[in-house]
Every structure is written in C-alpha cells, then in structure tokens.
Amino acid sequence: MIQSLLIANRGEIACRIIRTARAMGIRTIAVYSDADADALHVRHADAAVHIGPSLVSESYLVGARIIAAAQAAGADAIHPGYGFLSENAEFAQAVLDAGLIWVGATPGSIRAMGLKDAAKQRMQAAGVPVTPGYMGEDQAADRLRAEADAIGYPVLIKAVAGGGGKGMRKVDDAASFLANLESCRREAASSFGNDRVIIEKFITAPRHIEVQVFGDSHGNVVHLFERDCSLQRRHQKVIEEAPAPGMDAATREAICAAAVRAARAVDYQGAGTIEFIADASDGLHADRIWFMEMNTRLQVEHPVTEEITGVDLVEWQLRVASGEPLPMAQDELAIHGHAIEARLYAEDPATGFLPSTGRLDHLAFGPADRVETGVEQGGAVSPFYDPMIAKLVCHGEDREEAIDALAEAVSSTEVWPIRTNAGFLARALDDEDFRAGNIDTGFIAAKGASLIPDPEPEGWLWNAAARLIADDAATEPLAGFRLNAPHARLVSVWHKDEVARIDLDEAEAMLTQDLPQSSSSLAEDASAEASDDWATGYADGDQIVLFHAGSAFGFARATRGSGLAAGGDGAILAPMPGKVIAVNVAKGDEVSEGQRLLVLEAMKMEHALTAPFNGFVAELCVQTGDQVQVEKLLARIVRAD
Structure with missing residues (x-):
C-alpha cells in the first residue's frame, strides 16, 4: 500500500483526496503556488511544498516541479486529482520513469482515449455505439463540408483534442459551415495545439449520460452505474445526479455494458468515465444513446456515485494503484436511493455570470449531506483559478427527496461579499420541468432569464434592513414630524445607489417575526419573515447583510448626502x-x-x-x-x- 502521497492539485479535490488518504493512514503532501500559500488544502496536508508563482503555467502545470517536490518530500505516489495534469500522458509517464506510483490511468490508456477521432474508431471496433459522423483523416474544408451535408444539419464541429466546451461549434446550415469551421479550428489550435476536427450529427434533445467505470491491473473491470449531467451552462456542468432520471433497467444494462466494453478496449486501470449522448426526444432508449468520449480520471461529480453506491472512489484509486484488485465485484454493487450535486460558483448571474473574486468575509453552507470545498470563511477566491467555491451534495430515498434537500441547502447558503450562483441553482432545482425530469443540455439556455434571481431586494427586505439598522442607532431627530399628525419613526436605508426612507411602524407590521434587538448581536441564524418569505443575516460593521433564497443584499443606514444628496443646500x-x-x-x-x-x-x-x-x-x-x-x-x- 502507498505510504506517502503527493496531491498534484489544489482546492476542493485536494482536500477530498487528503481526507480519504488520512483515513487510510497515508501521509499526504500538498503542493501550492504563491496564491495558495494559506489555502485550506495546504493546511490540511501533513506537509506542503511550494512549486512556483500563481499562474498555473508556472506552477500546477509544470510537471517537473511537481515530480521534484514529490521526491524532495519523500512521496512514493502522485495523485493528479482532476484538471491540470490528470490526463496528460507525458506527465504520467514521467512520474513512472521517476520511480513513483501514478494514481491514475496508464499513459497508454490516456493516449488511446485522448483524441476524439481515434477514440471513436476504437470504440466502433469494440462494438460500442458512436454518434453518427465523420472522423476521417481528410481535413480539407470542402471534404468536411461535404460530410456535413451528407450527415444532415444541424451538425457539431468538434476539435479532436477538445474539452470543456472549447473547440466546438453547432452549425445549422451549409451556408454557415465554413465560417464556423474556421472559428473552431482557430480556437482548437490556440487551446490544444491541434486544429483537427470531427463532424457529428447534432442531437436535438440531448441528454448527457455518463457511466463510472473502474479497472485494476488484474483484468477486472466494473461499472458503478450512470450519472446524468445534462444541466449545463455553456457546456459546463452545473447540476449532476445519479442515477439518471427516466432510466429503465434494460437501458441501464445496455449503456453500462457498453461502458465496460469501452474500458476493456483500452485495458483500463483506475477510475474513468465513459460519456454518452442520448437522444431524449422520446425518453431514454438503448438504441438512441451513443459514445462521446472517455475521461481518463476522476470526475468532479464523482460524489453522487459514491452516495448511491457507498463506495469511496478515491480509496479504490489508491488501492488499485498499489496493485490490489478491485474491492468489489459487479454483482456486489447496487444503487441505493438518489443523489444530486450542485456546483456553487463565485460568479454573478446578474452580470452574465462574470467571475466574482476576493475575500470570503462570510461563508455558511446550507444543510447539505456533503460539502466538498477548498475554501473557508476568511479565505479568498483567487482570480488565478476556477471560481468554484464548493460542491453541495444531497442524498434521498428517491429523486424528489434528494432535490428537496439540495434546494434547501443552496437556498440557505450564505456568501458575502462575493457573489455566487446559489440563487440561480435554487431556481433551477425548483423548476417544474426539472423536477419532472424534462431536461436536456439546452434546459438552462431555454429557461433563460427565469432562472436569474432579481439582483434588487424586494420591499420586505428593505423593511427588515430598516428594522435592524434602527435597532443599532437612534432614528433621525423629529424624523417624519408633521403638525397635527402622529409622529412617524423614519429611517433612511441605502442599498447600492438607492436610498429609501422607511416608516418603521409600517415595516414592523409587515414582519411576522421580531428581529434581534441589536444589530451588533445579530446572529447568523437570525431570521425575518414576511408571509412566505424568509431571510437570514448578520451585521458587518455599519452594514446589514441579508440572505434570501441564495441571494445576498447589503444595506446601510443612509445619512445626509446619500444618493440624491442633501436636496436643500446641494x-x-x-x-x-x-x-x-x-x-x-x-x-x-x-x-x-x-x-x-x-x-x-x-x-x-x-x-x-x-x-x-x-x-x-x-x-x-x-x-x-x-x-x-x-x-x-x-x-x-x-x-x-
């Protein structure tokens, strides 16, 4: 068994690997860049080695530095996590050449599945169904257009070395084919150093179904059932679940058997994922599901598989890399309940999902069964790396129970001042079509603005803020006084560029539950309610921050000069x-x-x-x-x- 493990990654996946390794009695070694010197994964590991500047091209992507760090720290194995160098065959080979154990697929398997055209040809030979299309050597533009014409529009142009949504173009007609081809090739050459493409039939109601497979060095290969990753925004997964909704036993058996054949075709060892695309226009059927590609690594969404099978996939990786056989046979694996995961990103849906980076002054996750994160309150989301804050995972006896739990978890997650997609996730989870399983990869785009929370607070939130602000400071002298009229208790509240003067008596009448008597002692679980609405909040210096349905709003007491200034004297x-x-x-x-x-x-x-x-x-x-x-x-x- 591996005794000392270096994790060639950062953030939540590094913390995830450290957790399992420690439970197995394995010493862990983190690597870190300048930006990650105080990161959570660095502090959780038994040892840590600095590998360079903040840019990934000068740190986490420099294989030689990582191998040198492993040797200097006395590691006997390297786990690459996902992303970065996890599917780099040359790095995997360099690790082995250095006399270290590589916790991952063999370099040969990585190479075999690394290019989409060669992988599909290998899958066809193994009897795995592939999407109709062209994967030939002739890359002349006229030949490619002729093949697209023969396949029938719409088609997808895909870079053979692509991934993560890059190097992909949908083409609706012959007239726009050449322009899209040129654009796709430019992006592919820039991102992957390879401008070769394949042409595929575009599926009009596509579902993204993937199967978790696992192999060992003794010739054993099993599957751990399927996941549905159809909820995507710009080809990036947002919500993943297992098992796939609407999957019957016969279709599951067919797709999982095909995944095992795919893994065997490349003598696969370790954790891998066979990705399929399904035409779900008439439900899921075995004859309408085709191989897309294989990810020769652990997936971001692996926790949902762990939740329904009870298997620790990282433990399996470490045991297989140590030469042990798979811990379980196929007939010992079964599905238990339903699991669903949401990716919480530091991004602002109101501004087109632009990244939101900086210090996490306040961070409190909702009641998920499992939270995978690499940050904590007081830490920061760096502009140098992926803006994912955490993965929130919930398990239930059935899909409805799991969705209900996750919807509550994301709705009650609190992050400030960084903006997140929590409100967006909550709306997606509560959407009636999603709950009914009426989903495909175009779900988010089709729903459009209906999934984007209003960036401005509702009136009752203004009232709640006014009540809290008034508790901490006296209202303005004689505010609202009128001759021969009752005295009105008014407080001026500021949110962004807007100032409102709020009658506290009216505000309190709208709130069905008293708030704490002092904003300075406002607890994180203090709540305000107005009919069916609710909020939690806390005091941040002179500011009141309220959280509602995954969104965050900052308010402050407004004084003279706020907003429209001091109307009288200018x-x-x-x-x-x-x-x-x-x-x-x-x-x-x-x-x-x-x-x-x-x-x-x-x-x-x-x-x-x-x-x-x-x-x-x-x-x-x-x-x-x-x-x-x-x-x-x-x-x-x-x-x-």
Missing part, C-alpha cells in the same frame, strides 16, 4: 467612510437632476452619488483615489437660475 456629503473610485464631473460643469457625480466604494459596495436638482458644480472637493470620512463635503451643487 451639499454632497459622504454617507459613510470610503474611497472615491470615480469622479464624473468637473468644477463648473452643468448637471441635471439624478446625474451621477462621483462613485464612492464603501462597505464592499459601490455607491453612486447623484445631483439633487438641475444646476452647476460649484465645489468639487475630492479626486479619484481619495479616502473620505462620513459627512465629508465631496461636492456642492448650486441651482441653475
């Missing part, structure tokens, strides 16, 4: 301490009511200060980069005559 005052990050006017400029004057970055948010009325900029007291204190005069607007 003084634009800083509503809170912060940094001026943009100045949009100059002294003497003519401005109109509501026009943006400058932007202040405060409490991890940007706040635009606008003109209270039509006029001129009489004073401009700051410039970009200035740090300002609350109530500082930033500018003064005088009315136009």
